Amino acid sequence: MSSSSPAPAIPRAAIVTTICLLVGGLAVIFDSTIVSIALKTLATDLDVSVSVIQWVSTAYLLALGVTIPLVGWAQARLGGKRVWMIALTIFLVASIACSLSWSAGSLIAFRVLQGIGGGLMMPLMATLAIQQVPRGASLGRLMAMVSLPAALGPILGPTIGGIILNSLDWRWMFWVNVPFCLVGLLLAWKFIPRDAPSGRARLDLVGLLLASPGIVGVLYGMSRVSEDGGFARLDVWLPALVGIGLLALFAWWAARRPSTALIDVSLLKRRPVASSSLVLFLSGASLYGGMLLLPLFFQILHGSDVLTAGLLMIPQGVGALLSRFLAGKLTDEIGARTVAIAGFVVMGIATIPFALADATTSIWWLMAVLLVRGLGTGAVMIPVMTVAYVGLEHAEIPHASLLTRLAQQVGGAFGTALLAVILQTAVGSSTSLADLAQGFDVAFWWAVGFTVVAIGVCFALPSRPVVAAPAPQPAQKAA
Known part of the structure; x- marks a missing residue:
């Protein structure tokens, strides 16, 4: 397609911001891919059944579902840079706490805290990078950078996890996150532009009470499908059905008030x-x-x-x-x-x-x-x-x-x-x-x-x- 002028180049500030975001984002991606291969080891070392230790992954997933709808409101209330640094700090503290876990219950609880940090971070990566780009600039190359952790995770995560599980104690899985979090915090503080709150800071409480439980219901129901009975299990179809109903109500609620909705479904x-x-x-x-x-x-x-x-x-x-x-x-x-x-x-x-x-x-x-x-x-x-x-x-x-x-x-x-x-x-x-x-x-x-x-x-x-x-x-x- 021809155009009257070439698309503006992506500014250096957007590239620098993206690199800073990538460092912190790698901690979340590596953590997910490493833990996913360690469940059997965790069950053995913590002396619990596989069905119990599965909550190490499920609790993290549900915490993501609760937190993701809040990201837009949090950015409007506090500014994107501040939310990113808070989320990265939460993930850092939770990672250290996971490494110090003394039981399956404590590990699951700290994984919930990790999920809150990760749920705030992942949508913000694309948002903060793209908001630095001028109108008319091409986005494909920038998005290739933003999504880089998703490509590196499957390459390095299982390999690092396998090496740790074969040679070291499982607690070292969570210490892998610490350098990424610390360097990511330093880079974010120094290089990510500070953005003022937008003023659209009123929390859509009704939307939150519909969206977060709705997402959790769907994700929880789907996470139980692999058990005996599949979709016929009560703990599969009931939470999934309730979750879908709540999300439908949220869509109806949010469509009526796009300017104040938790997520603008319009x-x-x-x-x-x-x-x-x-x-x-x-x-x-x-x-x-x-x-x-x-x-x-x-x-x-x-x-x-x-x-x-x-x-x-x-x-x-x-x-x-x-x-x-x-x-x-x-x-x-x-x-x-x-x-x-x-x-x-x-x-x-x-x-x-x-x-x-x-x-x-x-x-x-x-x-x-x-x-x-x-x-x-x-x-x-x-x-x-x-x-x-x-x-x-x-x-x-x-x-x-x-x-x-x-x-x-x-x-x-x-x-x-x-x-x-x-x-x-x-x-x-x-x-x-x-x-x-x-x-x-x-x-x-x-x-x-x-x-x-x-x-x-x-x-x-x-x-x-x-x-x-x-x-x-x-x-x-x-x-």
């Missing part, structure tokens, strides 16, 4: 935000569902231990890392729709070999396929996340960040739960390698199906190159 009337949120829901289902299936595939069918399974996942992370900056460049030049569709096609095609694999399939072949799948994954996330900010005003950016983050979070929980049930149903009680392989084949075909549906939805994405929202308001100033 933004979903805009095609870029709505289409981006829907595609992120589906990509979350495919991406997080795949992250559930792939390590289990290597451990169950190929007999890999936790560390080996983590190392075998590295090619997918490398592929995502390699493709993201090319995807950002192409998003700026040819638009989000084409890049996202191409990424989903690659991702779907690279999932098919796993749907045809069994215990005898070459590990080297599967690692090569994972590299290609990672290329598709990286190419998908950048344009879809970027397009949500098309044409938004400065004050609308935090709400778009919340909507897209929640869509991806709920989509990931839904996809993980559904694929877990499909795998469990297909396998049943059989321990035969042939039956187990058949069960994984069925689950991977469903993952391919998520990808196909996402390709169809991608046609609703804008086809033009993505440009930024307005520059920061005059009230902002450098620290």
Whole structure:
């Protein structure tokens, strides 16, 4: 598409801010990926059942759900820089506390505190970076930087976690976060521009009482699906149904008062935000569902231990890392729709070999396929996340960040739960390698199906190159 003048360059301040945010954001991403492979070790060392220690992950997830809706209000009330530093401090203190835990109960409680810090940080990363970009600047390259932790986490997290669990005490898992938090706090204090509160500081208490329990209900219900009984369990369908009802009431409540709502759902009337949120829901289902299936595939069918399974996942992370900056460049030049569709096609095609694999399939072949799948994954996330900010005003950016983050979070929980049930149903009680392989084949075909549906939805994405929202308001100033 031709234009009368080239798009403005992304200013140095936006790049510096993004780098500062990345350092702190890596602590959250590494923590999630490391802890996810340590549950069995934690259950043994703390002398509790796997069903109890599972709350180390579930409690963290539910704390995220409670906290995420508050981010927009907190930024308006305190300013984004201050909220970021408070959240990073909470995460730092919680990480140290987790390392000092004396029981499963204390560890779960400190993980809740970690979830509060992480829930504040993740939506803020995109918001604070994009609010530094002038109107008309291309956003693809910047979004490739903002989402870098999501690519590095699957590469380094399982590897670091496996090394720690094999060589050191599990408490060192949480000390990994400390250097990132300390350096992130120093960089944020020195380099992230100080932004004044917007004045829109009144808390939508009714919205909070609807949104947070609604999100928690959905996430909790989905987290229980992998237990015996699946979706038929009372503790699955009841909280999920109540959660969906509360979220529907929240949407009705917020739509009537967009200027004071906890999350401005009226933004979903805009095609870029709505289409981006829907595609992120589906990509979350495919991406997080795949992250559930792939390590289990290597451990169950190929007999890999936790560390080996983590190392075998590295090619997918490398592929995502390699493709993201090319995807950002192409998003700026040819638009989000084409890049996202191409990424989903690659991702779907690279999932098919796993749907045809069994215990005898070459590990080297599967690692090569994972590299290609990672290329598709990286190419998908950048344009879809970027397009949500098309044409938004400065004050609308935090709400778009919340909507897209929640869509991806709920989509990931839904996809993980559904694929877990499909795998469990297909396998049943059989321990035969042939039956187990058949069960994984069925689950991977469903993952391919998520990808196909996402390709169809991608046609609703804008086809033009993505440009930024307005520059920061005059009230902002450098620290």
